[in-house]
Amino acid sequence: MIKNDFKKKKVLVVGAGAAGIMAAIKAAETGAEVTLFEKNERLGKKLGITGKGRCNLTNDCSVKELVANMPGNGKFLFSSLSRLNSQKTQELFTNWGVPLKVERGRRVFPSSDKAADVILALRKRLEELDVKVIYNQRVTALLQADNEIIGLKTSDGVFSGQAVILAAGGSSYPTTGSTGDGYQLAQEIGHQIIPLKPALIPLQTESIYKKDLQGLSLRNVSVSIATESKVLGQEFGEMLFTHFGFSGPVVLTLSRLLLNWNGSSPRYLKIDLKPALSFEQLDLRIQRDFLKFKNRAFKNSLNELLPKSLIPVIIEMSKIDPDKPVHSVTREERLYLIDLLKNLSFRISGTRPLAEAIVTAGGVSTAQIDPKTMESKLIKNLYFAGEVIDIDGFTGGYNLQAAFSTGFTAGYFAAID
Ligand SMILES: Cc1cc2nc3c(=O)[nH]c(=O)nc-3n(C[C@H](O)[C@H](O)[C@H](O)COP(=O)(O)OP(=O)(O)OC[C@H]3O[C@@H](n4cnc5c(N)ncnc54)[C@H](O)[C@@H]3O)c2cc1C
Incomplete structure (x- = not known):
């Protein structure tokens, strides 16, 4: 042949x-x-x-x-x-x-x-x-x-x-x-x-704040996914709030950690809004701002620290009276505020469907x-x-x-x- x-x-x-x-x-x-x-x-x-x-x-x-x-x-x-x-x-x-x-x-x-x-x-x-x-x-x-x-x-x-x-x-x-x-x-x-x-999928939340935050993009933040007691992973970079929850590069990367999560135990998305500053450094920075704006109402004192759409949410979450003059914000209230800025936490309700991965x-x-x-x-x-x-x-x-x-x-x- x-x-x-x-x-x-x-x-x-x-x-x-x-x-x-x-x-x-x-x-x-x-x-x-x-x-x-x-x-x-x-x-x-x-x-x-x-x-x-x-x-x-x-x-x-x-x-x-x-x-x-x-x-x-x-x-x-x-x-x-x-x-x-x-x-x-x-x-x-x-x-x-x-x-x-x-x-x-x-x-x-x-x-x-x-x-x-x-x-x-x-x-x-x-x-x-x-x-x-x-x-x-x-x-x-x-x-x-x-x-x-x-x-x-x-x-x-x-x-x-x-x-x-x-x-x-x-x-x-x-x-x-x-x-x-x-x-x-x-x-x-x-x-x-x-x-x-x-995999690489946006995340959903039922948070009452999601409507207020929709469209907000955060740069240079440190984001983590955590259980009640343990941080599962952390990423630094950019994230986005959407009508359903969270997206953006850092969130997509972290979503891989939820691949085998069946939803039975809670998972949280935590944002450190000021990762370049330690707790103490952020406290000093806020004290400086508070001194500068000492006669302003608390609700008008965060303009130099946070993006506009985040301010009302942080104010509400901080439980500090928004109309209270800054000079009368207590130390305890200020420390709670700092904790919020370093650990802004939202409960994750699930991932978006496979079609959106x-x-x-x-x-x-x-x-x-x-x-x-x-x-x-x-x-x-x-x-x-x-x-x-x-x-x-x-x-x-x-x-x-x-x-x-x-x-x-x-x-x-x-x-x-
Ligand atoms: C919005 C988005 C952005 C992305 N950005 C990036 C990025 O920037 N960088 C990166 O690395 N990855 C990115 N990815 C991931 C990346 O696009 C995919 O991993 C990659 O395209 C997979 O390539 P593939 O050839 O295996 O599949 P595909 O690109 O999905 O190609 C499969 C092809 O097979 C065809 N096909 C399916 N079934 C049949 C059939 N029965 N008969 C004939 N044809 C068929 C389909 O029509 C399709 O054209 C992104 C994905 C998405 C959705």
């Missing part, structure tokens, strides 16, 4: 998000004939809204730090993150015509601040490599025979291939196309799905995937990439880096024999 060495390996990729596009590019660069199936009418819908439309595509740090910032199975990712690390990812995008910049917290963005530029560059690269992209095509089943992948089924027909890469994303922000199809496709051919939970925790069990190649341990020539896998990271570019790295790895191994 003549060996068909000249024939290219046919690789089918499910999902044109960050992971699937990178997988398709790498498979094509490695020499495969690649078809990319996307159920939307265009590429990278979710990619387009990342980083508030600016796309924080990676974090400029070491592989070890990338792993440490992936609380959901970071160690599983070590090999793929080493194959395509942050610096190599930045090099790729720069070479594809997307100049990059590094911001606070080593977050990497396109210099143009436009996620659309990232998508354009990826589309151009797919075209250069002759990757066939089929839009409006929903993959409905993965086909296997004798535990080896043979192709897939879509809304329009059956496609055969020697390798399939499943990169259908997670189950959050469903309007972007991530509706959880990938979990079902993997489960139908024998894979275990670790229960899905929202920045990333889905849970997914295809990492125990059933070879971490070196991203190949299924159950079905030969089936590969996984991106959020469909049971992985999740903090904010800061880690999730996209994981998507790119697993896509790159799956693309390479799917394309070679």
Whole structure:
């Protein structure tokens, strides 16, 4: 029999998000004939809204730090993150015509601040490599025979291939196309799905003050999540009050601590409004303000200390008579006020639903995937990439880096024999 060495390996990729596009590019660069199936009418819908439309595509740090910032199975990712690390990812995008910049917290963005530029560059690269992209095509089943992948089924027909890469994303922000199809496709051919939970998710409160605080954004605050007796974690940075409770980078990061919380015991969000000052330093500062405004009513004495919309809330919580002249505020009342400013506490009533999560925790069990190649341990020539896998990271570019790295790895191994 003549060996068909000249024939290219046919690789089918499910999902044109960050992971699937990178997988398709790498498979094509490695020499495969690649078809990319996307159920939307265009590429990278979710990619387009990342980083508030600016796309924080990676974090400029070491592989070890990338792993440490992936609380959901970071160690599983070590090999793929080493194959395509942050610096190599930045090099790729720069070479594809997307100049990059590094911001606070080593977050990497396109210099143009436009996620659309990232998508354009990826589309151009797919075209250069002759990757066939089929839009409006929903993959409905993965086909296997004798535990080896043979192709897939879509809304329009059956496609055969020697390798399939499943990169259908997670189950959050469903309007972007991530509706959880990938979990079902993997489960139908024998894979275990670790229960899905929202990670990086805004938090809700029933606090009577939430309406007053809605829209307030706090910078340089120290926020923690605590039980009645113990602080579970603390972050410094920016947070936002919303109509339902709390959001913003620090809150999203801390929300990971509530992944396994079932609501049976209370959890609190605590804000240190003045983390740069110790209790004593803040006391001195307030005493100075009180001296300066000694004849003012208490309610008019906090203007230089706090944002406007926070003042009535703090005044009410402090239980100090708002009309009392500042000079007659007692020491005890002042110390209570300082405690409030250092430990402003709200009871958390729950997280927002999975559909609103920045990333889905849970997914295809990492125990059933070879971490070196991203190949299924159950079905030969089936590969996984991106959020469909049971992985999740903090904010800061880690999730996209994981998507790119697993896509790159799956693309390479799917394309070679
Ligand atoms: C608002 C928001 C902001 C974010 N910002 C950042 C950020 O700045 N930095 C960062 O690192 N991470 C960010 N993330 C997380 C990051 O976007 C995801 O982790 C990442 O996009 C996952 O990539 P993916 O390719 O695995 O999945 P997706 O990007 O979800 O892509 C999956 C694709 O598969 C397609 N698909 C699904 N099912 C099928 C099917 N049956 N047939 C065909 N196609 C299918 C979908 O339409 C979709 O296009 C953000 C997430 C959100 C929601």
